[in-house]
Amino acid sequence: MKRNEIQHLAIALLLTSSMHALAAEEELTSQEKVGIGLMHALKNEKKEAWAYLLPEAKDGNVDAMFHLGQLLIKSPEYEGHLKKAAQFFEAAAKRGHKGAAAMLENVRRQLAVQEGGSVPTIGGKSALPTPEDRAAAERFYREYQQRNARFNSLDGDTEPKVVVNVFVSGELDFADQVASMEPVIKGRYPEAVGFKYFMVLDQRTWKPGKNSPPDKEPKNLIGFEPDWNGESAVKMGVRRTPSIVLTTTDGKKIAVTGPNLLNTELARIME
Numbered sequence: 695m696k697r698n699e700i701q702h703l704a705i706a707l708l709l710t711s712s713m714h715a716l717a718a719e720e721e722l723t724s725q726e727k728v729g730i731g732l733m734h735a736l737k738n739e740k741k742e743a744w745a746y747l748l749p750e751a752k753d754g755n756v757d758a759m760f761h762l763g764q765l766l767i768k769s770p771e772y773e774g775h776l777k778k779a780a781q782f783f784e785a786a787a788k789r790g791h792k793g794a795a796a797m798l799e800n801v802r803r804q805l806a807v808q809e810g811g812s813v814p815t816i817g818g819k820s821a822l823p824t825p826e827d828r829a830a831a832e833r834f835y836r837e838y839q840q841r842n843a844r845f846n847s848l849d850g851d852t853e854p855k856v857v858v859n860v861f862v863s864g865e866l867d868f869a870d871q872v873a874s875m876e877p878v879i880k881g882r883y884p885e886a887v888g889f890k891y892f893m894v895l896d897q898r899t900w901k902p903g904k905n906s907p908p909d910k911e912p913k914n915l916i917g918f919e920p921d922w923n924g925e926s927a928v929k930m931g932v933r934r935t936p937s938i939v940l941t942t943t944d945g946k947k948i949a950v951t952g953p954n955l956l957n958t959e960l961a962r963i964m965e
Contacts, residue, residue, distance in 0.1 A: 724750050728758045735765050751782065759786035760794045767801065776805055799925060854888035856963055858956065859939045861927050862918075863894040868936035869918075871953040879957070883964060893918040894927055894935055 722730075731746030743765055750758035759782045766772065766779035780801045786794035858879075862869050869891055876889055921927055930939040930947050938950040940959060950959050 724753065724755050725757065728755060728761065731758065732761050735761060740765060740769060751785075754789070756786040756789045756791040756794065759783070759789075760791055760797070763794065763797060763801075767797075776801055776808070780805065795929070799928065802928065803923065853943060855883075855886045855943055856960065857888045857890055857941045858960075859890050859892065859926075859930060859941060861892045861894055861921065861924075861930075861932050861935050861937045861939070863935040865936040868953070872938065872956065875953060875956060879960065883960065886964065887960065891918050892921040892926055894921045894924045897922050 727746050728750050731743045731750070734740075734743035734746065744762070747758045747762050747765070751762055763779040763782035763786070766775045766782065769775045772778070780798060783794040783798035783801060787798050858872065860869055860872050872889070873891075879887055919926075924932070927935070927937070930941065931949065932939060938953070938956065940946075940948040940950060940963065942948070942963065948959060948963070950956055
């Protein structure tokens with residue numbers, strides 16, 4: 695066989711092999727491609743992992759979004775890697791990925807520390823509350839609730855169809871306005887509507903008996919559940935306080951712009 699014939703044959707075999715490889719890759723499912731991307735990520739082969747995971751994430755694969763977030767957390771060489779990781783985790787969390795939701799909270803805490811400077815220290819030790827501090831705070835709030843509150847109207851065996859979640863960080867007038875509407879709403883929708891009141895607290899600055907609960911007492915008997923660092927608020931999509939979010943038994947979260955629209959929104963849901 696002549697040399698040029700051998701060369702043509704080699705090129706033909708190479709092209710055939712490449713076509714088979716491409717066809718085989720096209721036959722892979724989305725999850726199989728995510729699996730290959732994850733293997734590359736575990737080997738710290740970031741470019742290869744990215745090449746497999748990003749197209750699947752763009753097509754809506756929540757596992758690909760989650761693993762891209764994980765990959766970015768471990769990639770400080772990329773500018774803004776934590777913010778980009780948070781974007782992938784948030785996208786996956788909105789589609790129901792519980793692992794991404796948990797990671798999103800962790801990344802947001804890291805970003806908060808970065809934006810606020812280094813973790814505060816006293817004498818070289820962390821100034822953040824210890825588990826003992828947190829336990830003391832929980833005890834303090836339980837005692838406060840027992841003294842001042844009938845807590846949050848979620849008693850009984852029947853799960854309410856809608857829960858009115860009220861988030862404040864000291865705006866007691868706002869919570870009072872909702873609480874004053876509570877008896878009428880419950881009378882209109884017996885056992886169908888429950889109420890929960892959250893006091894959003896910054897774990898870095900809160901100390902039992904010092905700066906919370908507020909010195910001002912609510913006019914109504916309201917029991918507040920402490921929401922440390924706004925963790926519950928973030929899960930419900932709250933970005934500022936005061937806020938109202940309705941949660942339903944089928945998993946919907948509906949933001950209400952103010953107490954004056956609460957009755958209207960409840961009527962729409964109960965139709």
